[in-house]
Amino acid sequence: MKAKKDLFGMNRRDSGLSPETGEDLFFREWLAAGQPPEQISISAVCNARCLFCSNRMNPFSIKQNMFRDVESVKLQLSLVSASHSGEIYMSDSLPGRISEGEAFLHPHFFDILTLVRERFLTNRIHFTTNASLLDEPFIQKLAPFRPLEINVSLHSTQPKLWAQIFQRPQTLAHIALKSLNLLKKYHIDFTGNIVSLPRICGWDDIENTFAFLAAEGAKSTLLWWPGFSKKTPPELRKKIGCPWEEFQGFVQRMREKFPGYPIVPQPNLSEILKLPVKRIMDFTLRGNLRTFGGAFHQVLWLVSEAAYPDISRMVGRHAKDVSNAHHLFPVKNSSYGGNIRVSGLLMVSDFLAAGEEALRRWPDTDLILIPQTAFDAFYRDLQKTPALKIPELLKRATWLIFENGDYHPLRGRGFVKPESDARKRFEKVIRLFDESIRECNWDAVASLVVSFPVPTSEGILNQDQLRVFLVRSQCHVASGADLERRVFEKLDDRRILCMEDWPTEDPSEPLSRWFIFSKIGSDWKIEMIFLGHGPADQARDPSPLQPRDGHPEMPVVPSL
DSSP states (O other): OOEEEOTTSOEEEOOOOOTTTOOOHHHHHHHHTTOOTTBOOOBOOOSOOOTTOGGGTOSSOOBOSOBOOHHHHHHHHHHSOTTOOSOEESSOOSSSSBOOOOGGGOTTHHHHHHHHHHHSSSOOEEEEEOSTTOOHHHHHHHGGGOSEEEEEEOSOSSHHHHHHHHTSOHHHHHHHHHHHHHHHHTTOEEEEEEEOOTTTTOHHHHHHHHHHHHHHTOSOEEEEOOOOOTTSOHHHHHHHOOOHHHHHHHHHHHHHHSTTSOEEEESOGGGGGGSOHHHHHHHTTSOOGGGTTSOOSEEEEEEETTTHHHHHHHHHHHGGGSSSEEEEEEEOOTTTOTTOOOGGGOOHHHHHHHHHHHHHHOTTOOEEEEEGGGSOTTSBOTTOOBTTHHHHHHOSEEEEEOTTSOEEESSSOOOBOOOHHHHHHHHHHHHHHHHHHHTTOHHHHHHTBSSSSEEETTEEEOHHHHHHHHHHHHHTBOTTOOOOEEEEEEEETTEEEEEEEEOBSSTTSOEEEEEEEEEETTEEEEEEEEEEESOTTTOOOSOTTSOBTTBOOOOOOTTO
16 A cells, blocks of 8 residues: 555555445454444554554554544444444454554544544543643543543653653653543543553552552553563563563552452453353253264363463363363464463464364364454454364364354354244144054155155155155154153254154164254145164264264255
């Protein structure tokens, strides 16, 4: 892209605006983030060069030194519901392929702010800033757009140290330090943002900065553990490095010294503890095509190094409550290196490397779980490599796990329980089906089938062949036996799968019976019938294309 000079004399690139559609890089990344209504980032230009800035330490290039075009902002605003009542963030950049910047630097900042406020009259609007632009004339002009909340990055209250960290003149430090009082004067809420740099400032100075923010009226303060990558020069790594234990100790001291004051450590490992691990484990017990309706047997969790201790503990706590085995393996972030440990910065290549190593330890793994936080709305990592590569190369069923415990299968399909009131309808069809077989009423049996020939576990059968197949199957059921298990799963809006286990003369080998129902008009009829021997929850299938031990092979059906 062509370099331009902005109003501040900086070289900057434009954002790739399409004049026909109003789309630019900011808009496309908003789409990739899942169109969050609260995110309206407008700047990838910064007036500081923070020592810890990730832009110079990223393992891949990110877009920076560009402002968002006003037309792109208009387009996004037109797509977001005007009834959105939540907060608006104008300094964040998601998923993370565009550099975050100073929104206040935008040459059309107040024009854009006016557009946002016209769309969202009373929503609180958030900005993150180093506060070096927040002199009184600017704040005075900003105040009419309240309610606002300014997140002030302030890593030291000593101008000399401030200048060293931001690599900007000390005169700007004085503007930043005075801005807090001015924000109070004009009734603009603010929060604090501290990157802990004890090798530069010392813990006493960091504590003084924390106390200053609290005393000036900051609603809360974020405390960041400084990260660095393998690209960080060794001398700089020594400067910004901070032992994890020291950081955790400082957070605890601040909580004790400032009881009741909101402190948010980043990374915030307490969020990991909210993951509904038991719910996820229960999902792995549900029927799946590879095990003929049984559970996944060997489940592998690929988790970040940061999450590994807590998730290991939670999975271990519930292991006795599930019938399958769950193994955990930490994923090292080789893409970034350094001390980067969180899941949001893991790449597909990191999961593949960890998965290959873990599968050497647990080769019978039939399901892999990976955190969705590493991927955007199109399930691509920060380098736009699709998560789909993981099941393709590791050759295992793979689920993306969401923070609320939901999952998304990257290949194949998962099952959804049908509504309970519909269950009786299918049970009635099965009951009529079985009664008709016992009474040799083959016309009634035929009326319950979608059409002939019908797919079965013995191939595609005509009406006479189906009768022989069904009579033979009845002989395997123990005399006077009752159904052991019946599970219904919703395949889609027009197909329901029923999975049953019936006892046979040999208790170790129940008869597994599958029906696939298809909706024909307002009626449900049987589209496919599959029978096999062996406990459905213990069947093993290393490949969906190989016959199951003890089970007939399901034919490949495109509609499924």
